[in-house]
Amino acid sequence: MSTITATNRERSTGALPLEAAANDDQVLVDVRGVRKKFCRSLKRSLWYGVKDIAGELVPASRPSASQPHDSSRSELRKDEFWAVDGVSFQLRRGECLGLIGHNGAGKTTLLKMLNGLIKPDGGQISMRGRVGALIALGAGFNPILSGRENIYVNAAVLGLSKRETEDKLDEIIDFTEIEEFIDSPVQSYSSGMQVRLGFAVATALDPDVLILDEVLAVGDATFRAKCFARIGKVLDRAAVIFVSHSESQVQRICNRGLFMSKGRPEYLGDTASALIAYRSSRTGQADDQRDWICGDDVRNATSGADKTHLKWGDKLVFRVNIVCDRPISVSNLYIQWHRQGIAFMESHHNVGLEAPIELNAGPNELLIESSPVHLAEGKYDVSFAAFASKGKQTVAHTYCAVEIQVEGPLGAGPAVQSPCTITCK
Numbered sequence: 562m563s564t565i566t567a568t569n570r571e572r573s574t575g576a577l578p579l580e581a582a583a584n585d586d587q588v589l590v591d592v593r594g595v596r597k598k599f600c601r602s603l604k605r606s607l608w609y610g611v612k613d614i615a616g617e618l619v620p621a622s623r624p625s626a627s628q629p630h631d632s633s634r635s636e637l638r639k640d641e642f643w644a645v646d647g648v649s650f651q652l653r654r655g656e657c658l659g660l661i662g663h664n665g666a667g668k669t670t671l672l673k674m675l676n677g678l679i680k681p682d683g684g685q686i687s688m689r690g691r692v693g694a695l696i697a698l699g700a701g702f703n704p705i706l707s708g709r710e711n712i713y714v715n716a717a718v719l720g721l722s723k724r725e726t727e728d729k730l731d732e733i734i735d736f737t738e739i740e741e742f743i744d745s746p747v748q749s750y751s752s753g754m755q756v757r758l759g760f761a762v763a764t765a766l767d768p769d770v771l772i773l774d775e776v777l778a779v780g781d782a783t784f785r786a787k788c789f790a791r792i793g794k795v796l797d798r799a800a801v802i803f804v805s806h807s808e809s810q811v812q813r814i815c816n817r818g819l820f821m822s823k824g825r826p827e828y829l830g831d832t833a834s835a836l837i838a839y840r841s842s843r844t845g846q847a848d849d850q851r852d853w854i855c856g857d858d859v860r861n862a863t864s865g866a867d868k869t870h871l872k873w874g875d876k877l878v879f880r881v882n883i884v885c886d887r888p889i890s891v892s893n894l895y896i897q898w899h900r901q902g903i904a905f906m907e908s909h910h911n912v913g914l915e916a917p918i919e920l921n922a923g924p925n926e927l928l929i930e931s932s933p934v935h936l937a938e939g940k941y942d943v944s945f946a947a948f949a950s951k952g953k954q955t956v957a958h959t960y961c962a963v964e965i966q967v968e969g970p971l972g973a974g975p976a977v978q979s980p981c982t983i984t985c986k
């Protein structure tokens with residue numbers, strides 16, 4: 562386990578109590594009272610930097626108690642502010658933490674500390690095992706080296722031998738789908754290509770901890786769907802920390818949420834509640850639409866092979882968990898089928914024709930069954946949405962949540978569109 566320790570004493574968050582001591586093997590990330598300060602003035606920041614380094618190198622130049630100015634002090638000097646202030650959490654194997662917050666909340670700074678790119682000014686970080694990270698576009702790549710060379714360099718940094726890297730090389734290049742450019746310098750790659758390479762490398766090298774910062778915002782819908790499937794696989798053996806401004810993405814893959822505001826951890830708990838806290842803070846008051854989607858279990862409910870593989874004429878059955886903060890009547894349900902990012906078939910449950918679905922305050926489980934699916938053979942991504950107030954209010958929405966393999970009698974080819982109804986049990 563690697564440990565990044567700040568120079569000052571550990572500090573509890575105050576807002577959120579520390580979890581139980583991390584002596585269990587499954588804890589891969591243990592973060593305790595981590596803080597990081599920055600300076601708004603570049604000139605001053607350089608001056609503070611020189612003073613701090615001098616203070617560390619030459620004990621005699623360390624300020625005395627009457628001149629308290631070492632960088633790890635909890636007091637802020639002129640123009641300094643806490644970019645991250647007292648964050649604590651633990652992550653176990655199989656857990657995915659969604660890090661949410663407004664611009665400048667300190668999410669990226671926290672990830673950079675977790676990845677060892679910058680040193681905390683307070684608190685302690687312990688990471689167990691291999692850390693795969695995709696924090697900024699192009700970060701970790703040498704722009705003048707080719708994609709292939711960068712794969713070798715990254716793998717070596719993560720401790721893989723040349724042989725191990727060669728074993729994974731084809732899989733990584735296949736995943737990127739940019740084989741024809743793999744020997745071109747990375748500086749000539751588009752942002753989408755850089756994300757493809759970065760994501761493929763970070764996830765293919767068997768990380769124990771995977772750190773992803775806002776990366777899935779770049780890249781097309783088909784690639785995003787592929788990334789989600791890959792994250793699902795990584796989660797079987799790793800802990801994932803995922804930063805995104807997309808609530809549906811966070812909802813889709815995270816089972817825990819940390820809402821940060823101005824560097825402070827405002828809420829740590831289940832994803833749904835963290836998103837509610839985030840939403841409420843955005844409007845400055847409780848969101849009157851916050852009985853929208855709160856949690857979904859589509860990924861888990863369809864992980865069985867019988868459900869992710871459909872034969873021609875099979876029904877799609879899946880389970881959605883929606884947590885509401887008050888009772889609500891769902892008026893419309895949609896299942897949308899996508900192929901290569903294009904939505905082409907929708908299934909409806911329309912309350913105009915059928916009874917509304919009454920959801921209670923708290924967790925609700927819907928078992929949704931489509932009519933028989935008549936689609937050509939191929940892979941499809943399925944999205945789900947539930948609306949109230951005749952479609953005016955979104956209760957639940959999850960984009961490309963499940964990948965379904967349809968074994969059709971027609972072979973690969975254009976999909977056969979057929980109207981489809983949903984029944985809810």
Ligand SMILES: Nc1ncnc2c1ncn2[C@@H]1O[C@H](COP(=O)(O)OP(=O)(O)OP(=O)(O)O)[C@@H](O)[C@H]1O
Nearest residue numbers: 599600601644662663664665666667668669670671
């Ligand atoms: N190297 C730096 N020097 C000074 N200030 C910095 C530095 N890096 C980040 N900051 C500041 O720290 C604060 C937190 O930045 P950070 O990038 O962590 O926020 P974020 O939550 O990731 O934001 P976003 O959602 O916009 O990506 C911001 O006010 C930012 O301006």
